Amino acid sequence: MGRVSAKQNILVIGGGVIGLSTAYELSRRGASVTVIDKGEPGFGCSYGNAGWITPCFALPLPMPGMFLKAVGWLLDPESPLHIHPAADPLLFRWLFGFMRSMRAGKMRESVRALTEISKYSLEAYSKLSVETGSEFGFEKKGLLMAAQSPAGVRAAIQEMELVAAHGVPGRFLTGEETKAFEPALTGKIEGSVYFPEEAHAEPLQVVRAFAAGAEKLGAKLLSRTEIYDFEIGRGGHIQSVRTTRGKFVADQYVLATGSWSHPIARALRLRVPVLGGKGYAMITPVLSPNPSHPMMLIEKKIAVTPRQGAQAGTLRIAGTLELVNGDDSISPRRVNAIVRGAREFMNVPEEPQILELWRGLRPCTPDGVPIIGRASGFTNLTVVTGHQMLGLQSAPGSGRLAAELVLGEKPTFDPHPFRASRF
Ligand SMILES: Cc1cc2nc3c(=O)[nH]c(=O)nc-3n(C[C@H](O)[C@H](O)[C@H](O)COP(=O)(O)OP(=O)(O)OC[C@H]3O[C@@H](n4cnc5c(N)ncnc54)[C@H](O)[C@@H]3O)c2cc1C
Structure with a gap:
């Protein structure tokens, strides 16, 4: 896939640590980002976890x-x-x-991919509070x-x-x-x-740091905005989504809905076994x-x-x-x-x-590895979900990889173990 313009409008669905780290990375690359969440951003699984990095x-x-x-x-x-x-x-x-x-072979591939993204993320967290101006313990x-x-x-x-x-x-x-x-x-x-x-942090404050970083760069965050339908055009192009607060039109869509992902993906006939x-x-x-x-x-x-x-x-x-x-x-x-x-x-x-x-x-996910990849059959959908026990600790790396894949940049990590098409 060739590089697409970073000036695109991108809708991130789901304002947990994963959706917001992706929004932050997209915003840093100059994209125009809106994040919608059916509740308050950060109050899903990202709210009260153990905070381990x-x-x-x-x-x-x-x-x-x-x-x-x-x-x-x-x-x-x-x-x-x-x-x-x-x-x-x-x-x-x-x-x-x-x-x-x-x-054993599958386990070795997974451990390599997960340690790589987690080590990158630990390093990224040590700079995040300076970058975003937010303390997160x-x-x-x-x-x-x-x-x-x-x-x-x-x-x-x-x-x-x-x-x-x-x-x-x-x-x-x-x-x-x-x-x-x-x-x-x-x-x-x-x-x-x-x-x-190893490190630890306050989980809700981490989400808020990503949110503050993204907002400073122009991203919009909308609470109580629940997606319930997609309008799909020719060739698998998502034209718009319908939410409880109206219709949203974007160039690219990112699905970051954590443990709610399976029913949403099923509406798109996508396999996301979370x-x-x-x-x-x-x-x-x-x-x-x-x-x-x-x-x-x-x-x-x-x-x-x-x-x-x-x-x-x-x-x-x-x-x-x-x-x-x-x-x-x-x-x-x-x-x-x-x-x-x-x-x-x-x-x-x-x-x-x-x-x-x-x-x-x-x-x-069944194999214990997150799904971070472009959804096959769609021209403008990226899935970033399935982070099991590692969502907080791998958020900076996951957000970065997702943003790179959305924008068609060269990925920092080998995307193969995370590909959406493996299910
Ligand atoms: C007890 C416990 C301890 C843990 N400890 C750790 C730890 O120490 N370190 C670690 O790295 N991980 C830990 N985890 C795992 C970590 O919390 C998750 O991996 C991470 O929070 C997942 O983030 P997420 O953004 O994918 O999901 P979420 O935070 O759940 O975000 C998904 C968002 O999508 C929104 N959404 C859903 N459906 C819709 C819709 N239709 N329209 C719009 N928005 C929608 C939700 O409202 C939600 O805010 C722990 C988890 C638990 C339960």
Whole structure:
């Protein structure tokens, strides 16, 4: 595809971290950008996530040897990863794709692509607040993966070796060393891996930084504007979209609707097999002692993030991934499982005060790799969605790649692993 004029009007559908990073990158390239969101920008999955910017977690969900584990997730409603068995054709197709992606070769290709885009993004975040004039709580305190069992330690070391091959350093700490390093770990600890280069930030503030950066460059952001139909002309040219606030006409359209993408794409007869990976995050008052590093509590797959600035005095505890098709109901059983799990590692009170409970649907593709690419069959549509557990940490790179593909520029990253046509 040849380079198209950067002066085009571009409509970005979806104002999460991915839509707004794309809008920011398009605006930096001189495009005239409008972002629409059915709610308030930033209040989808990007609102309350753990805030990690951690290339050490640039791993796809399906990994070799996971088959038996996946069967266990179907059976145990309290497992950190749970698949609710349901007669849903999308779920069956998704699971089939998930199983097929557990091959070692596919996993290696995915890890390479995800670490590359995440490392670029970590670097980009360190410049973003100066570029946009917005603070977003960016801190580089590393990430500690703490394990209570020999199997947990083995899993952490395996992960360390996998990402070390892609230039992400980590080091092993014994149980005693771990407790000296992070006194908030009051429970039994077998060992840990510390990744010193990793960062974290406040997720909603990150979205707002991208929004502020894009707006400064002339982008328009429209809330409560929900797309519900497309008008398609000859040769797959989208002529306009209909929304709850009228018709919009643009030269190029970008679909960045996170876990809502599947039904929207289906209206276009496009395959975008994205399911929601429901997770919870709770804000509690600080613990005593309070963690000073972001931590992954391995056996429970719980993410703990200390907070700074105006949020100091509170702690974010996040966890669980339950595969759902749009269901965002709150399960008290799974919320309690997070609290109990965290208590095994840290000094969490019997009845912790939950200042805010949030749930979000991670947009999950079957192969664990986001979709960033031009939609085949259309002349003017680019899809950027399916960022599973990595949307925040890969947003600058994802936005950049999407903007390059929209504008026909030479892509910074190999677009092949992300191509939309693979489904
Ligand atoms: C508990 C939890 C912890 C997590 N922790 C991390 C972490 O530490 N690091 C990390 O990188 N990622 C993390 N994630 C994942 C991360 O939050 C997501 O990958 C990311 O937010 C996805 O961004 P998005 O912009 O694609 O989706 P969203 O933020 O959901 O944005 C999509 C937007 O599209 C809009 N939309 C939908 N339909 C329409 C329509 N018809 N018309 C107009 N607008 C529409 C929605 O309103 C929404 O604002 C976590 C997720 C969860 C649930």
